[in-house]
Amino acid sequence: xxxxxxxxxxxxxxxxxxxxRVLVVTGVLAVLLAVSSVLxxxxxxxxxxxxxxxxxxxAPNQSELALIILEIRLPRILMAILVGAALxxxxxxxxxxxxxPLASPDxxxxxxxxxxAAVLFxxxxxxxxxxxxxxxxxxxxxxxxxxxxxxxxxxxxxSPARLVLVGVGLAAGLTAVTTLLLVLSPDATAMNAYIWLxxxxxxxxxxxxxxLAPWLMVCWPLALIKLRHLDAQSMGEDMALGLGSALQGxxxxxxxxxxxxxxxxxxxxxxxxxxxxxxPHMARRLVNSGHTGLLPIAALIGALILLYADWVGRVAFIxxxxxxxxxxxxxxxxxxxxxxxxxxxxxx
Amino acid sequence: MLTTPPAKMLGTxxxxxxxxxxxxxxxxxxxxxxxxxxLINSLTDYDPGSLEHLVIHSERFSRTVTSVVVGAGLAIxxxxxxxxxxxPLASPGxxxxxAGAMFFVVVGATLxxxxxxxxxxWAAFIGAATAxxxxxxxxxxxxxxxxxxxxxxxxVAVTALFVSFAQGLLILNQDRFESILFWLAGSVxxxxxxxIAPLLPLFGGALILALLLSRQLNLxxxxxxxxxxxxxxxxxxxxxxGLVVIVLAGTSVxxxxxxxxxxxIVPHMARGLFGTDxxxxxxxxxxxxxxxxxxADTLARLVIxxxxxxxxxxxxxxxxxxxxxxxxxxxxxS
Amino acid sequence: MYRYASFLLIVTCLFQSPAAMAIPPVxxxxxxxxxxxxxxxxxxxxxxxxxxxxxxxxLGIEPIGVVESWTEKPMYHYLRNDIxxxxxLGLETQPDLERIAWLSPDxxxxxxxxxRTIYPLLDRIAPTVIPGDVYDFKALLTMMAKAxxxxxxxxxxxxxxxxxxxxxxxxxxxKLGEQWPQEVxxxxxRADHARIYYGGFARSVLDELGFTAPASHRQESWGxxxxxxxxxxxxxxxAVFIFMEDDPAVQRTFNTWSSHPLWKNLKAVRQNDVYQxxxxxxxxxxxIIAANRMLDELYQHYxxxxxxHQGCPRC
Numbered sequence: 001x002x003x004x005x006x007x008x009x010x011x012x013x014x015x016x017x018x019x020x021r022v023l024v025v026t027g028v029l030a031v032l033l034a035v036s037s038v039l040x041x042x043x044x045x046x047x048x049x050x051x052x053x054x055x056x057x058x059a060p061n062q063s064e065l066a067l068i069i070l071e072i073r074l075p076r077i078l079m080a081i082l083v084g085a086a087l088x089x090x091x092x093x094x095x096x097x098x099x100x101p102l103a104s105p106d107x108x109x110x111x112x113x114x115x116x117a118a119v120l121f122x123x124x125x126x127x128x129x130x131x132x133x134x135x136x137x138x139x140x141x142x143x144x145x146x147x148x149x150x151x152x153x154x155x156x157x158x159s160p161a162r163l164v165l166v167g168v169g170l171a172a173g174l175t176a177v178t179t180l181l182l183v184l185s186p187d188a189t190a191m192n193a194y195i196w197l198x199x200x201x202x203x204x205x206x207x208x209x210x211x212l213a214p215w216l217m218v219c220w221p222l223a224l225i226k227l228r229h230l231d232a233q234s235m236g237e238d239m240a241l242g243l244g245s246a247l248q249g250x251x252x253x254x255x256x257x258x259x260x261x262x263x264x265x266x267x268x269x270x271x272x273x274x275x276x277x278x279x280p281h282m283a284r285r286l287v288n289s290g291h292t293g294l295l296p297i298a299a300l301i302g303a304l305i306l307l308y309a310d311w312v313g314r315v316a317f318i319x320x321x322x323x324x325x326x327x328x329x330x331x332x333x334x335x336x337x338x339x340x341x342x343x344x345x346x347x348x
Numbered sequence: 349m350l351t352t353p354p355a356k357m358l359g360t361x362x363x364x365x366x367x368x369x370x371x372x373x374x375x376x377x378x379x380x381x382x383x384x385x386x387l388i389n390s391l392t393d394y395d396p397g398s399l400e401h402l403v404i405h406s407e408r409f410s411r412t413v414t415s416v417v418v419g420a421g422l423a424i425x426x427x428x429x430x431x432x433x434x435x436p437l438a439s440p441g442x443x444x445x446x447a448g449a450m451f452f453v454v455v456g457a458t459l460x461x462x463x464x465x466x467x468x469x470w471a472a473f474i475g476a477a478t479a480x481x482x483x484x485x486x487x488x489x490x491x492x493x494x495x496x497x498x499x500x501x502x503x504v505a506v507t508a509l510f511v512s513f514a515q516g517l518l519i520l521n522q523d524r525f526e527s528i529l530f531w532l533a534g535s536v537x538x539x540x541x542x543x544i545a546p547l548l549p550l551f552g553g554a555l556i557l558a559l560l561l562s563r564q565l566n567l568x569x570x571x572x573x574x575x576x577x578x579x580x581x582x583x584x585x586x587x588x589x590g591l592v593v594i595v596l597a598g599t600s601v602x603x604x605x606x607x608x609x610x611x612x613i614v615p616h617m618a619r620g621l622f623g624t625d626x627x628x629x630x631x632x633x634x635x636x637x638x639x640x641x642x643x644a645d646t647l648a649r650l651v652i653x654x655x656x657x658x659x660x661x662x663x664x665x666x667x668x669x670x671x672x673x674x675x676x677x678x679x680x681x682s
Numbered sequence: 683m684y685r686y687a688s689f690l691l692i693v694t695c696l697f698q699s700p701a702a703m704a705i706p707p708v709x710x711x712x713x714x715x716x717x718x719x720x721x722x723x724x725x726x727x728x729x730x731x732x733x734x735x736x737x738x739x740x741l742g743i744e745p746i747g748v749v750e751s752w753t754e755k756p757m758y759h760y761l762r763n764d765i766x767x768x769x770x771l772g773l774e775t776q777p778d779l780e781r782i783a784w785l786s787p788d789x790x791x792x793x794x795x796x797x798r799t800i801y802p803l804l805d806r807i808a809p810t811v812i813p814g815d816v817y818d819f820k821a822l823l824t825m826m827a828k829a830x831x832x833x834x835x836x837x838x839x840x841x842x843x844x845x846x847x848x849x850x851x852x853x854x855x856x857k858l859g860e861q862w863p864q865e866v867x868x869x870x871x872r873a874d875h876a877r878i879y880y881g882g883f884a885r886s887v888l889d890e891l892g893f894t895a896p897a898s899h900r901q902e903s904w905g906x907x908x909x910x911x912x913x914x915x916x917x918x919x920x921a922v923f924i925f926m927e928d929d930p931a932v933q934r935t936f937n938t939w940s941s942h943p944l945w946k947n948l949k950a951v952r953q954n955d956v957y958q959x960x961x962x963x964x965x966x967x968x969x970i971i972a973a974n975r976m977l978d979e980l981y982q983h984y985x986x987x988x989x990x991h992q993g994c995p996r997c
Contacts, residue, residue, distance in 0.1 A: 046780040064783050064807075071803060072779045100501070107504050152672055165437065165675040168504060169668060172441065172608060176664030179533050183658055186904045188795045190529070191522060191775055198515045202776045203800045273508055317520075319772035319781060326516030333509040341486065379912045402943045407912045522773070530874045530909055537910040654913035655906050 014225055022293035025286050029300040033081065036304065040077050040311050041069060045318045071205070079204040080310045080324070081303040082212050083265040084275055086219075088302020089295055090262035091276030092283065093223060096230040096291050097254045098164055104277035105262035108167035109149055110142050111273065112174040114266040117141020119193045123181045134196075135211065135267040142263030145170060150255060199272030199325025201310050208268050215264040220299075223257050227291040230254065272325045274332030275302045281339055305331060349623060356622055363635045370642035374412045375404055377646050379654050382408075407537070414536040414544075415645050415659075416638040418600045419610060421551060423637025424558055424630055425597040426611025427618070431568055431626070432589055433487065433499045436616070437674070440476075440597040441608030443499065444506035448479025449601040450532060451510035457528060458521040468531075469547060469602040475510075476598035482506050484590065534605040534660020536645050547599045554595035555634075561588065562626040569624070607660040609667025610637055616674060711829045714794050714814040715801050723831030724788030728808070731774050732758075733816060734791040736969020737823050739764045740839055741832045747785050749774045751966065753927065758962050760975060783807050789829055816968060817883045823970050839970055846977055851892050853986045866893045867919035867950070870965070873931035876939060878917055879905040884964045887973055891980070895919070914944040921955035922948070925964045957983050 005023070008015040042053045046068055056069045091104045098108075105111050118138040153166040178197070182190050195202075229250045262276060279302040283294045309327035316322070350359045376382050382400045390401040422440060429438040440446055452475025456462035462471060483506050487499030518525045564585045567575050575582050597611070618633040641659070644666060648657040706722040728747040729735040735748045739761055747769045750756045756770050769785060771777040774796055782790065782804070790810040797804065797812065804810040811829050813822045820840065827836025855862045866888060868879040879885055880901045889895075896919045908916065926932050939945060950956050963975040981988045 044780045045778050046784045064786055067806065068780050068783050071806060072783065103501075106508060107501070152676060155676070162675065164501070166672060168442070168500065169671040169675050172671070173664055173668030176608070176661045176668070180657060180661040183529055183533050183661075183907070184655075191525065192796070194515070194525065195519060195775065198512070198519055200776075203779075203803065205803060207802075273512055277505075319770060319778040321772060321776045321778060322516075323519060325512065326519065329509070329512030329516060333512060336505055337482070337486070337509065379910070380915065396943075399944070399947065403912055406942065407910060411910075522775070528874070530907075535909055537912075649910070654908060654910075654916040656909055658909075 019289055019293060022287050022289050022297065026296050026300065029297065029304070033300060033303055033307070036307055037077050037081065040307060041073050043311060043315050044068065044073055045315070075206045075209050076201050076204040076310065076314075077307065078209050079201050079212070079268065080306045082209065082216060083201070083269040083272065084279075084303040084306030085299035086212075086216055086261045086265035086302070087272065087275040087306070088279030088283075088298040088300075089220065089223065090258045090265070091278075091302070092280040092291065092295055092298040093227075093230070093254050093258040093261070094276065095280050096227070097251060097258065100164060101281065103164060104274075105258065105266070106271070106273045106276065107171070108164065109145050109171035109174065110167075110259055110262045111266050111271045112171040112178075113145025113148075114138040114142040114263055115197055115271045116174040116177050117144070118196055118267075118270075119178045119181045122189055122193045122196070123185050125189075135208075138267035139263045142259055142266060145174065146255065146259040146263075150252075195323055196270040198323040199266075199270040199328065200313075200321075200323035201269055201306075202321050202323070204268070212264055212268050215260060219257050219261050220295075223254075223295060224292060226250065226253060227295060231290040231292075269306075270323070270325065272306065272328055274328050274336065275305055278332050278335055278339070279305065282335075350621060351623070356628060359621060360628075360632065360635075363632060363639070367635050367639045367642075370639045370646070371412055371416070373646050374415065374642045375408045378403070378408060378649050410541050411536050411645060412642065413541070414603060415641045417548075417551065418536060418604045418607065419638035419641030420634035421555075421596040421600040421637075422607065422610040422641075423614040423618075423633040424555065425593050425600070426637075427615035427626075427629055427633045428558060428565070428589055428593050428596075429611070430615055431565055432586065432593070434569065435499055437500055437612065437671075438503075439609070439612035440601065441606070442507075442612065443503035444479040444483045444510065445476045445594075445597045446601055446606045446608060447507040447510040447514075448475040448477075448482075449473070449598065450606060451475055451514045452478070453531065454514040454517050454528060458517045466546070469544065472602035473547075473598040476601050477594045479506055479510060480590070480594050480597070530658060531605045533658030534607040534663070535656075535658055536604050536641070537656065544603050547602065550595055551599045554592045557588065558592045558596075559630055561585065561592075562630060565589070565626040565630075566624070605658075605660060607641070607663055609663045609671065610641055613667050613670045613674075614640060707831070709828060709831065711809075711811055711825060713811045713825065715798065715812045716805075718805075718809040718811050718829065720789060720809045720829055722788075724809075724829065726786065726788045727830065728771070728782055728785060728787040728790045730771070730777050730791060730797055730804075731793040731816065731968075732966055733819060733822055733968035733972075734793075734826065735761060735765070736967050736971045737819070737826050738791075738830075740823070740970045741827060741830060741835050743830060743832075744768070746787060747771050747782060749777050753966065754962065758967065760962065760967070760971065779803060779807075791826060791829075817881070817886055819883065819969050819973055843970065843973065846974070847890060849989060850977060850981065850986070854892070854984060857984060857986060861920070863892050863894045865896055865920040867896060867899060867917055867922050868964075869917055869922055869924045870961075871924065871926040871932055871936045871939065873929065873935060874909070876908045876917075876935070877905055878908065881905065882965075883968045883972070884923070884976065887976055891977075911939055911942045911944060914939065914942060914948070918948050918950070920949055920953065921957070922950040923957050923959050923964070925959050925961035927961060959983075 003020045005020060006015060038050065038053065042048050042050050048065065048069065052065060053069055056066050060066050060070055087105065094103045094105060094108060095101060115138075117140060118134060121134060121137045149163065149167050149170055152170075153163045155162070182193055185193065266272065279298045280294065282301045283298040287293060287297055305328060306324060309331060310324040312327045313322040313324045350356050372384070372387070375387055376384060380400065380403050382404060386400045387404060390398075390404045394405070395401050426439045429440070429443060430436055432438075449472040452471045453468050456468055456471035462468055483499065483503050486502035486506070518528065567578060568585065600607070614637040615629070615633050618629050618636055622628045622632050641663070644662040645659045648659050648662040651657055709720045711718045711720060725743070727738055727743050727745045729738050729745045730749055732749075732751060735745060735757075738745045744764060744766075745768060748757065748765060749771050750773055751758045757765050769781060771781055774793070779800065787808045790804050790808050792801065792804060792810060792812050793816050794812050794814060795816060801810060801812060809829075811825060813825055815821065820843075823836055823839060827833045858864060868884050868888070870877040870879065878899065880899050881904050885895070898916060926936060945951060959979055960975075963972045963979065966972075967975070978988070
């Protein structure tokens, strides 16, 4: 039996139960992330050494090197971490909610909603190209679609299976709209849109980081506190109700959290797929725990995947800069197929 | 729902009538106005000098034929898939066949510089087959055979896999991007009938095989043990049907690009009217499918002339509301 | 005490040598995304789109960094000789920011439809100028001439262009007589569709030269993509200019469309006024040099005699 650690607030308002293995794994992953980030900071089309990087971080100046490291690379790496973490956690929450190991923000249609809104915006914007309004618009699209999915799937409550099916249907319809807009757009707009649809962190700047971070600061603590209710639900609806869990209310909350996390991530990085699907599974392979413990691990794994994918995109085809989404698919897709193969035997 | 044979016959005649109307509309409507009289004239007394007759014989005729073939093929493939996987939501689009074809076409066009339609047609075909096999195996649940929801989700996953790889290739080869875009969106126009001709015998053969297996298909809805008890070789039948599906769906995608929802919605419509007996279901799915695609193509031409909305987009726009209606009424699936 | 100090200061200043007193001229250039303040005459210029590369070369500048061309990679043949020692920055859609920063440029020119998002970063690296319309090569020339302090040269180029335009208009009016102004359409073929251009670089040059367009082509959008050969009549005009890539799939599409009976019915085809032109200068260059080369081609197609170019080897 694994050893557990229990944190309680005063007056027992809330408590978190952690098992030591979770803590160890989280720690290791966090260290790995930190080291990888520093190494990623040293890579780029302009070679820099670790010493130079550390030097610039501690004593910033106005040189070109500082500009490259602090204004071009650092925000991008931070965005990769934040977006990957957000997608990993969103996937985790959705899989728990829908009780299906193959659910993720892309499957459910959240990503398609954001995509359709973004491409529509780019098409209407025309020659004026991308602008700072793109992210909020994409977020709005994600929420509108999530609302639509909920409304359509609602029949005296949300049934997980129905949620998935409605999501799949809406995703297909929205993809058609997106394709139509791509076909009608002039070439520059179509390419902008296509790159966005693949998921790219190019041109991430500090204002993107400061816009995304607050969403995560709000959603994560909320998720951590409430996720125990997902554990209860996985034991069956009657059990959950018996344990005092407000079933529909919590389901709605988790949906909102997943949409907020995934929507904000996709709004800034484009329609990056797979992370929300794989990170939770990788987390479960490392640790056997309830959802609360799995959340930080899924987030860290998501961050690592996107960090590495973006790293490859930045340095593998210099001077071209390839969207991270391609490499996420390169890592994610085969893993996913392998996963499906493994899962079918495990469920026997 | 029509239950008695005379009622079914009447229903069939009605559907055929609709098909005829759709065919005529497809031949009449378009950028260049053609009247019904001109159409009849062009068939009886063809005048190569007349602009309208030319348009009908070249452009509209090939579109109509392609729409009928592809519409019928997709509808039957969908019906067979739904029976085979025991999943009311199976179709070539959802089960990844379209995406597999897309990926192989993109690979062909970018990595192998394939350009001629006949080459790309084979690439699409192989891609469709690969995806179908992949989804079939991934949709199995250990010990219980094919699981409905797992198959749909496996299809979605395989779709995502192929689509993202294809996207990656297209971004690496940005100049090829614009050349593929229209194909990806689905189109029945300008199809070089000579390029498709080699596929048609295959298509016809698959169609006939499907119709011949109608009786066996009726039994596939039952439990495996019952079927074996009745003397049917389950594995063999499933394999044959699988091959038929791959041929029909694969050739349809190869001919017309990515067209979704026809394979999904039409079998439901046919089932709703004529019941689940495959001897009626298959031919009628074909008729309704052809009608639907003809109607979608005609509509796609009329919305923003002289540009056209890709027909794949049109079927999706028409089909999504219908699909959502279906999805809402699916009872809890295991 | 303080008054004495300031008196000293003024006296010291007055006795400084004129050279040390000279402040480099500061130019302020207003552009689509703001205002750029440029000190002196920038020599280290980075161009982030095709038209800017073309214009820089016309102004006599060899850019230190450019984005790759779309065809004839890495740089179009007509500009290659003037861009020998240049650093390539990747594609126009996502230029390599680190390389740009490391080059330490004095001036960066970008395009609004591509580089709006990275504009804040670019502006931190060097003063950045973003013209409003990618196709307006004259506005681009004026803006770049001002930004690089080569206004004399810029004006010279514009005057020369104006002279050539006038010359062409006179000669073609003489040649075509009653048929002038001629209605022309601009078409392009791709592997899976055909295009009609309603606006853009080539159209603007043709309009300036006095050509007209069919009524249905007078629209706000850039153009349309056609997938059905039935729409061929939409392409009709008295003369037709076509450009396309040298690619077997494109060639096949063109052959299919041009052997269609509806194509043979077009006015331009019947009058044998169908011209295939260079896609690079007509569609991609988008700068003053490309415009001049386009004009050269038109002189050739209409079989008009060109006056000698004087003192302007680059145009």
